[in-house]
Amino acid sequence: xxxxxxxVCDLSKIFRLPHEKKTTLFESITGILKGDKxxxxxxxxxxxxxxxxxxxxxxxxxxxxxGKSTLLKIIANILRPSSGSVKIxxxxxxxxxxxxxxxxxxxxxxxxxxxxAIMGMSDKEIDAKLKEILEFSGLSQFQDAKLKNLSSGMxxxxxxxxxxxxxxxxxxxxxxxxxxxxxxQQKCFDVFQRYIKEKKTIVxxxxxxxxxxxxxSKSLLLRRGEQITFGETNTIIDKYVYGxxxxxxxxxxxxxxxxxxxxxxxxxxxxxxxxxDEKNTFFYxxxxxxxxxxxxxxxxxxxxVFGIAIYSENGTLIYGSNTDIGGYIPDRTAGxxxxxxxxxxxxxIEGKFSLTIAAHNKENVPYxxxxxxxxxNVLKKxxxxxxxxxxxxxxxxxx
Amino acid sequence: xxxxxxxxxxTFKLAISEFRLRYKNSVLGFFWSLIEPLLMLIVLYIVFTxxxxxxxxxxxxxxxxxxxxxxxxxxxTTMSLNSILGKSSLVKxxxxxxxxxxISSSITALMMTLLEFIxxxxxxxxxxxxxxxxxxxxxxxxxxxxxxxLGLSFALASLNVFYRDIQYIWAVIIQAGFFAAPIIxxxxxxxxxxxxxxxxxxxxxxxxxxxxxxxxxxxxxxGDTAFVIASALVVLVCGYLIFLKLESRFAEEM
Numbered sequence: 001x002x003x004x005x006x007x008v009c010d011l012s013k014i015f016r017l018p019h020e021k022k023t024t025l026f027e028s029i030t031g032i033l034k035g036d037k038x039x040x041x042x043x044x045x046x047x048x049x050x051x052x053x054x055x056x057x058x059x060x061x062x063x064x065x066x067g068k069s070t071l072l073k074i075i076a077n078i079l080r081p082s083s084g085s086v087k088i089x090x091x092x093x094x095x096x097x098x099x100x101x102x103x104x105x106x107x108x109x110x111x112x113x114x115x116x117a118i119m120g121m122s123d124k125e126i127d128a129k130l131k132e133i134l135e136f137s138g139l140s141q142f143q144d145a146k147l148k149n150l151s152s153g154m155x156x157x158x159x160x161x162x163x164x165x166x167x168x169x170x171x172x173x174x175x176x177x178x179x180x181x182x183x184x185q186q187k188c189f190d191v192f193q194r195y196i197k198e199k200k201t202i203v204x205x206x207x208x209x210x211x212x213x214x215x216x217s218k219s220l221l222l223r224r225g226e227q228i229t230f231g232e233t234n235t236i237i238d239k240y241v242y243g244x245x246x247x248x249x250x251x252x253x254x255x256x257x258x259x260x261x262x263x264x265x266x267x268x269x270x271x272x273x274x275x276x277d278e279k280n281t282f283f284y285x286x287x288x289x290x291x292x293x294x295x296x297x298x299x300x301x302x303x304x305v306f307g308i309a310i311y312s313e314n315g316t317l318i319y320g321s322n323t324d325i326g327g328y329i330p331d332r333t334a335g336x337x338x339x340x341x342x343x344x345x346x347x348x349i350e351g352k353f354s355l356t357i358a359a360h361n362k363e364n365v366p367y368x369x370x371x372x373x374x375x376x377n378v379l380k381k382x383x384x385x386x387x388x389x390x391x392x393x394x395x396x397x398x399x
Numbered sequence: 400x401x402x403x404x405x406x407x408x409x410t411f412k413l414a415i416s417e418f419r420l421r422y423k424n425s426v427l428g429f430f431w432s433l434i435e436p437l438l439m440l441i442v443l444y445i446v447f448t449x450x451x452x453x454x455x456x457x458x459x460x461x462x463x464x465x466x467x468x469x470x471x472x473x474x475x476t477t478m479s480l481n482s483i484l485g486k487s488s489l490v491k492x493x494x495x496x497x498x499x500x501x502i503s504s505s506i507t508a509l510m511m512t513l514l515e516f517i518x519x520x521x522x523x524x525x526x527x528x529x530x531x532x533x534x535x536x537x538x539x540x541x542x543x544x545x546x547x548x549l550g551l552s553f554a555l556a557s558l559n560v561f562y563r564d565i566q567y568i569w570a571v572i573i574q575a576g577f578f579a580a581p582i583i584x585x586x587x588x589x590x591x592x593x594x595x596x597x598x599x600x601x602x603x604x605x606x607x608x609x610x611x612x613x614x615x616x617x618x619x620x621x622g623d624t625a626f627v628i629a630s631a632l633v634v635l636v637c638g639y640l641i642f643l644k645l646e647s648r649f650a651e652e653m
Contacts, residue, residue, distance in 0.1 A: 028562065
């Protein structure tokens with residue numbers, strides 16, 4: 001069983017990003033006459049090397065835009081590599097999106113056959129499993145209803161029920177699967193667990209470090225298209241959270257693209273301060289953290305509210321508050337000022353978090369809004385898993 | 400090629416579901432699709448028998464055969480034009496040979512044409528025209544036309560991904576082609592020394608051969624057959640080569 005299922009060898013992918021999207025023959029001809037080269041090269045992936053053995057589950061982690069999905073698509077043979085090679089040994093089933101190729105005007109039953117065919121099943125296989133699919137998705141009495149008359153939740157259930165009937169040798173999963181309600185997510189994880197038990201080869205892309213830790217024995221860490229490291233999952237996740245190899249390591253500030261407001265008040269600097277009173281971006285779970293915001297008042301204003309919002313890496317809002325809710329009135333005197341938010345205990349267990357800091361008035365008209373511009377990391381302490389630490393203890397009540 | 404064979408199931412599944420979709424949304428079902436060529440037939444028939452005084456045996460069948468076989472080309476290529484672009488979610492999210500999309504939409508068009516030929520059969524019965532033994536050539540010629548359509552479709556569908564105005568250009572060419580091919584008139588009205596020009600279009604011989612085999616019980620000549628087969632193959636190979644050249648960038652361009 002130690003055969004290789006996927007061998008990726010020195011893989012690179014370069015996208016052409018056109019200056020101006022030319023989609024007609026006419027534009028292309030005029031473009032040539034103007035002597036426009038017409039595109040920039042964008043390196044999406046560079047020098048990727050790894051091997052997945054049969055029966056292994058491998059996670060791919062990295063920030064947004066690090067090339068995870070591109071890599072998955074190249075493995076799935078949807079995109080072609082610019083150089084290097086991918087060798088696949090087995091039948092691939094990609095789960096990049098559910099319900100592709102659904103036809104709203106066909107009935108649920110007809111769609112099962114078409115979708116099944118797209119996922120590589122024959123009519124006979126579907127015949128045998130049709131009843132099971134309809135029952136699993138709870139749509140038995142709607143089998144002859146047109147798909148467009150079913151709710152979107154029903155459509156997703158139908159797609160999922162059909163897709164899990166495929167008997168994949170190599171499974172490619174994108175995290176888009178992890179949308180939907182709790183019950184649905186649980187179903188996804190159950191199926192995932194089943195595939196792992198059956199020793200299927202799995203490549204899994206996710207921001208959710210917990211599920212990667214739970215399911216994948218090995219992981220690949222990507223950063224801006226480059227392979228940082230490949231190996232045992234726990235080590236890789238630590239490296240990811242510590243930001244090993246990241247040149248922007250000590251920089252808390254992001255780009256200037258997501259900043260808006262009328263600048264009557266300007267936020268000059270935001271710092272994270274650790275328990276030793278030092279500027280830092282790494283904090284242990286349970287440690288205190290102070291957020292220091294320095295700002296300048298440019299114009300006289302009637303009211304001023306500072307707000308913060310903390311997001312997890314997949315963009316979930318974890319916590320949001322402002323000075324108005326907190327019953328605090330920030331200093332409005334002209335010139336440079338400072339305000340601090342003191343957090344006694346970071347309840348997050350681990351991961352990268354982004355922070356929005358905004359100065360606005362009580363009607364929510366922004367003075368200066370910095371959207372997800374600041375980042376800090378929380379390192380794991382102890383063995384609990386999940387998103388946040390919940391204070392609790394185990395007890396036995398004596399009889 | 401062998402991979403494509405493994406995907407034949409998907410190809411037919413897609414072709415049939417597309418075929419069903421075409422007829423599902425209208426109450427009259429597939430009769431709608433027959434009304435269009437029939438209306439055209441009536442208009443052209445009235446114009447050409449009463450005003451232009453065309454004198455051809457079984458002109459109504461002559462005309463209908465011309466319209467149906469030209470429709471096969473125009474519908475096949477027009478439907479295939481969007482077969483890749485119109486299925487971008489499939490192309491971007493799942494892998495299967497992209498040829499499947501083009502072939503399946505050409506097959507859908509062929510199925511629609513076969514329906515029209517059934518109506519043609521009814522017309523023949525109504526006008527009491529019995530086809531001779533030459534009818535055996537009919538499926539062969541139809542298959543050659545299918546290869547021609549497929550070749551054009553490969554080229555057009557893949558070019559359309561990169562140059563979206565191909566569909567408008569092609570619509571004009573199809574429009575012009577309707578009058579450039581002997582659909583409403585016979586080749587015999589063309590002066591002898593210019594016949595070779597109109598014969599350059601393989602559709603000319605295909606339409607003539609279809610008429611001959613079904614209506615007039617004449618066998619196709621060896622020269623015509625050879626020319627038609629050769630040109631269908633050349634178009635198919637060229638079209639497929641264009642397709643192969645562009646295919647690797649489909650998912651990126653959409």
